[in-house]
Amino acid sequence: QKEIEAPIIIIGSGYGGAVSALRLCEAGKKVLILEMGLNWEKSGIPFSNLLKPGKSAAWLRKKTIAPFMNLFNLTPFTGALDRLEFENINIWMGRGVGGGSLVNGGMAVTPKETYFKEVFPNLDATKFYDFYFPLARKELKVNVIDEQFLNDCPYYKFTRVGEEEAHKAGFKTMRVPNVYDFKYMEKEYKNEVPRSALNTEVIYGNNYGKNSLDKTYLKKALDTGNLEILDLHYVDNIKLNSDKTYTLNAQNINTSGDVVAEKVFHCKKLILAAGTMGTLKLLLRSNAMNDFPIGQKVGKNWGNNGNFMTGRNFVNPLHGGTGAQQSTIPVGGVDNWDDKEHPFFTEIAPLPMGMDVATALYLLINRVDKKGQVSYDKINKKIVLDWDKTNTEKMKENTDYFIKKMNKANGGTRAHLLFDNGFGANICYHPLGGCVLGEATNEYGKLKDHDNLYVLDGSLIPGTIGVNPFVTIVAISEYCIENLIKQNEFA
Template structure:
């Protein structure tokens, strides 16, 4: 059967054939609690970001019928014939924002199912990707490894073998994403002057520094520089998508590989509203709204499954679990669910009084490490801000904040809210650590009567982390305590931080590690 004709009906029928016992029980509502209106899939994955895409591929390769529910739309992969897939900073429109009349930067736009959601929570403003490919559509593409074993174990439990994670699972992700640092010829162009300056300053200050491996097609960037493709990555267009096709987002690797197994179907524009376990404790029900690109609900549906993988992102997964516990749908969830959330230590600092650099380049190209910071370990990256004044530079910092965020259910509004106590001393200490790193960096680079300085450092939540953390709400493989067949495979697993790193490689690596353990157990009827 041609993949394009692999329809939803055929998919769901095929799913019931995977297990005759399940197929029989689904059709008999009196025995299972399922209703005739429920559709069925052996496995359901909620979300198609780094955790969800990994889970979908490995389930498909194992021959397990899998339905992936993604709230966002499927975006065309930019090509020579269409280099206007995404909105831009310079000309923002509804494609830049998830069902909002304003973008991240406050521009007024039409309401649309755009690629980036800006949440307004209590004490934090997390950013979340939306679309087939999840956060990979909007992230910086930096494949950053938590390089220090000492720092890694400040965050993660010792049950995770650090060397195995690096040598086996991170490398498995790398083989699919094929990341690489900025090539010398690209780095030498005017577009990457800011990256070169950042490395020069880091070296002068005595910091270990290096070019970041990026999930980027550098030939596409070369085409941008040559003028044969629309300028995008080279001019700092990141968070709203990349129109030159330079970004190796998941819709170009993991997701098509999953679909090629013929066991995986991706359903975009499906917003999951609730999860529950049926009375027989063998199946899960997922309730979702199918919407159009304006956010209008077209129909409300349910699907039951034997195996449920939560990959809706740290915020989405945590909110689904907290709501399920509070409403009695998953009453056996433990008290750690909805706790231990953090910001990954994300900060933004603005350096000024620098040499007259004009071009910022695209994607954070280099990193400095200050793991021996006496207050707390810190890393900084040069971060391309397209409209920075000449002689200034934006940097993105990461570290290890206290994971003090909590999700709470509001019965009055039937919603879940995040509370991040940004005023706590623990967070102040993290900011102080970051400021110290900037001070060392700036003080070491006084030259020609110019003293660089960092005017402000503020928290930014581009990498929300935690809420269903490993070793607390879930075991070391993401199995949710209290429930067989329920798994978390996304950023909700992280204990508030990836250990001084951009978290997406850690998320994907942990998901690969989890699926290595989960798949054999599923095949033998366990877990």
Template structure:
């Protein structure tokens, strides 16, 4: 993919600068002042649709697919661009050399530990949303967060699902129907023996050996990956990406069944669904006649507003992810754009218990260019401190630094809340770091048990220096804001289909599979009961 720079800055010599300054001074003394050029206002456009979906990640894409199959004319609004991949593509930036593709409309990288760089703002892959006590890192682009996640596709057990997600949704039905449906669509598979036994994956093998020695329950993480692509890399047929762990900004070679090439492709194939990239939603509103109005900007790749749009629909599906959906709802309530929104809007937020540790072992080498993605882990779901999952996160270090990353998830209460800031005209997260302090210590203790603690071993809590999460959940939780199908209480035709409705965590698992399975569950209900009646 060729990406055009949004601006250029020519170099100006001192002589040229002084000459230009003299000309300006002479012109001014002659009282000949040219008027400033008029700035054209972007045109206003109104559209009418039967259904609008905001966001193209797991929740939005699955909603769009089911609506399309039901024959509903549907528009999917996505703020980012498409990121097509293929063998030996250079679609995505490398972790250690981030450029403008790495950040959403920021002139610098936004991810923790990224090398410093300066570049023109671009509608890149990852946005950093600052909060009070916690920042959020979330994906941008057609396919949403599925573009930039490792791909850990994990299902919680019934106890953790009921405790963390919802006690009103039948877990047996989720386990027999909806989780398997997601697994089939994403073609999930675990790393095969021949790859795990390859030298590139020595860090993964060593992690499993150390955990097994402690009597812990190890497992291979299900991934939406065609592992033949990793084999092709090792055969020298493609430039390495999987096999060097360089996947955090996306996988250039393809073979990853992200949402854009699965659910969204199925949605567009119905002929009823249009995906509109580079559409940034600012506000949502309920009209007096009960229809829904989306106020959005069609933007250029540098963020320039090209059109201001007012899109009217009979049904509105919010799938912009926990921060995107929550911010829209909190703004709509504060500005009275949607009267009578539930009091629970903005509450029940959590970070899925995320914690990242950098582990260094002076006497044990994980190697350089550690093969990935994060394919092996430990299920510690009987831990007295609450269910934990510990996963090795290989890193693409070109040198053997005796260091790798280890990721922990756990059960955290959804105690964070979002509040409207009128000065910014935006919602802001408030999170007390005491909420997950005990969980963090439990994760640290289990990691140190696995890798060893003492002389020559260190486990550094990365999030203690840069407190953030890749897995935001909550803000429009089940029961207080929406029912089990995602219908917002008291708001006919308004639905939440993403992680905003999960209060805090998904039972010590990466959230993607549960978000997808819940969206499948909801859309079966909505197609059966709301299509043709509500909209």
């Protein structure tokens, strides 16, 4: 068994991990990231697209795990997209150096200030809107599509149709910023560069165009010379030692998922950035196995960010559909947040199937009126999620309202084929909470009952933020790590 010492270890290389790594490295600290997924860039293995799923399509499975229409047989490989399956909800997430940034739609949305204040009453909103959100957008390279390109490009027919229909139904729409480089996309369209978004690449990774974390925060952190990333290293559990240091039991796997080495890491300072579900699993499992102290609040105040997927089929043959060719990068949304009775935001989502399936797809984001809870089942050694249809009742009502209003104004039916009765209540891309800032942790993410352990990822956000979450995860992580460094936590 190999034993390795490092002063600061970060588990996970998604948003929280990448932000912490950069700021610590800039402050001259040596940082080691342990990431269970593959370093795709280093491996040289290309990402596959939606129409030809290959190695990157799924984490160690024989079948793809797209939200629907999974037809292909795969050779198990440490792919970029993974899914956790619970009784009433499936949760998707990214695996690899860059975490969720490798597989997500890149939608970079700043939450509404009023809702941010409601979710985080103890944070200084002015400071966030003047400094941390602009900082997050700058570092993530957020940009907006050119309106002329959007109007002219056949790959955005789905957005134009979606917006027209929404307006006809009396809804307000909004332009959605993204980290995908739209100047690159314009060149793709002219066939001047290899295609990515216009070649159905997204949830299995993008080979070009997308500013994922490996091209932004992690690249900058590596350029300092202070960061080392060990990929294919899965941390199984953590022990707190009597001198307040930590021991991590980890497994180094190969790309088929076989364990090639058991490793033990020791560190003085530990940052958990394994994503909401990964961090909760580590904390709850370590608690069950090693009496690891976690306090009463870990696992509480969890939510799906109001995620609710739905679709509409166009029955009218004269409708014209949403286009056979679709960009994978969403740029339009319906903003119904200010409607007191039916507050929601929905992405006008692409459905790039290689043919016009005459279906419009939407991922709604709702408020989360009733939160869930995550705990650990010691017998079956897995995390359990207390979440059922009572948690999504209001989300369903909003979705029903939206679809009915859209269909009334434009024709169409609920997409029964894609989802059970047209309602994808069990689809979650945005798990949040369970280790909430100021509840399970102190005001800057230090876990209660610990001197040297910090949580910096989506689990800090109490289950809801009203928009796609990564801009907020980055802003909160920037805020926490800046203050932790200022307080000499890593001296």
